[in-house]
Amino acid sequence: xxxxxxxxxxxxxxxxxxxxxxxxxxxxxxxxxxxxxxxxxxxxxxxxxxxxxxxxxxxxxxxxxxxxxxxxxxxxxxxxxxxxxxxxxxxxxxxxxxxxxxxxxxxxxxxxxxxxxxxxxxxxxxxxxxxxxxxxxxxxxxxxxxxxxxxxxxxxxxxxxxxxxxxxxxxxxxxxxxxxxxxxxxxxxxxxxxxxxxxxxxxxxxxxxxxxxxxxxxxxxxxxxxxxxxxxxxxxxxxxxxxxxxxxxxxxxxx
Numbered sequence: 001x002x003x004x005x006x007x008x009x010x011x012x013x014x015x016x017x018x019x020x021x022x023x024x025x026x027x028x029x030x031x032x033x034x035x036x037x038x039x040x041x042x043x044x045x046x047x048x049x050x051x052x053x054x055x056x057x058x059x060x061x062x063x064x065x066x067x068x069x070x071x072x073x074x075x076x077x078x079x080x081x082x083x084x085x086x087x088x089x090x091x092x093x094x095x096x097x098x099x100x101x102x103x104x105x106x107x108x109x110x111x112x113x114x115x116x117x118x119x120x121x122x123x124x125x126x127x128x129x130x131x132x133x134x135x136x137x138x139x140x141x142x143x144x145x146x147x148x149x150x151x152x153x154x155x156x157x158x159x160x161x162x163x164x165x166x167x168x169x170x171x172x173x174x175x176x177x178x179x180x181x182x183x184x185x186x187x188x189x190x191x192x193x194x195x196x197x198x199x200x201x202x203x204x205x206x207x208x209x210x211x212x213x214x215x216x217x218x219x220x221x222x223x224x225x226x227x228x229x230x231x232x233x234x235x236x237x238x239x240x241x242x243x244x245x246x247x248x249x250x251x252x253x254x255x
Contacts, residue, residue: 041102044095051088055080065092109139120147123242130241131252132201137194145187146242154236161187163232188231195231205250207233 045061052059056075059068069088072080080088113121113135120142127138151157161184199208207230215226237248247253 041095041098044091044098048088048091048095051084051091055084061092061095109135123147126242127238129253130202130238130248131254132197133194134197137190137197140186140190141238144184146239151239151243154239157236157239158232160184161191161232161235163188163191163228163235187235191231191235192227195227195234198230198234202248202251204252205248207237207248207250209250 048061048065049059057072057080059065059072066089069080069085074080113124123142123146124135124138127133127141128135145157145160149160151160198205199211202208210233211226211230215223215229218226234248237246240246241248
């Protein structure tokens, strides 16, 4: 079976500056194909809640969803329409299938992490020795970032992640337009999540103390700016840790 995709249907974040390359378009197309073929967990949950909301019914989508569905009533006490119940059951079954596939993939990855001796897996194991770094973040960092590219400096690492500043100057006027967002979107998102986790699990590290001193007592906007700056600094420190074995200053290793 052949699938034809209109290039104009590729989703684009219109609120952010972006780079445009054939490689990035190919990545988007592959992601859309995976979503088309396997579905998405969040999509199924939102679809289920949307169907219920159309009848003014609210339910948590959990393991006992089907059992509770049998006893749920409409606002006026009537039972749920049979057609709605069948649609909800089908949507829940799709959700369970996706969750099962995710668990299977995670189990396969865990087994591969135990037995493989490839350089990339060794890098994943090295990142996992740091507190605040989990399997998902370590795997993504290595397989999509550190494992296939040789950086000559921390500035190159930050640029590929799209975490570099974009200053603008015209005549006597100069201002900062924020980070470039021209690199790997998944790495940039993960870098910010890791930065928040780093503050929690590595509170005595040099980077955490730097953030607390400069941004912790500021406004919400200032803290968000600070966490992006922390994400960039931490990304560079993790590159040095993998490349030279230099542990981020003040960071603790897992027991």
